[in-house]
Amino acid sequence: MAWQQDAHINENCLAYQNVMCMSCLDSCDASAISFNYQHKIARPSINISACTGCGFCQSSCPTHAISITPIAAENATLEHYEHV
Ligand code: SF4
Ligand code: SF4
Numbered sequence: 001m002a003w004q005q006d007a008h009i010n011e012n013c014l015a016y017q018n019v020m021c022m023s024c025l026d027s028c029d030a031s032a033i034s035f036n037y038q039h040k041i042a043r044p045s046i047n048i049s050a051c052t053g054c055g056f057c058q059s060s061c062p063t064h065a066i067s068i069t070p071i072a073a074e075n076a077t078l079e080h081y082e083h084v
Helices: 023-027 056-060 075-083
Strands: 003-009 035-036 042-046 066-072
Touching: 023 035, 023 056, 023 075, 056 066
Parallel strands: none
Antiparallel strands: 003 066, 035 042
């Protein structure tokens, strides 16, 4: 069964409080985290297609702002069709 990640960074992230932090970026060997510099303090986001679900970024985040949840691709597809 194929697996995908449901990955989110919520507003507990220090960047939303105008505090610079890049701990998650340094922890991601898959280069799945990038920062948007259009804000006063750059905000992180996760590229779901590159994320392996290793969880290292969650461990490195001082505010527990990151959630990584594995979902089965087949189930995601089924849920999609159930909502059509
Ligand atoms: S779970 Fe792993 S691969 Fe995914 S964003 Fe976090 S550190 Fe990167
Ligand atoms: S480690 Fe946590 S607080 Fe720091 S930038 Fe990443 S998500 Fe935000």
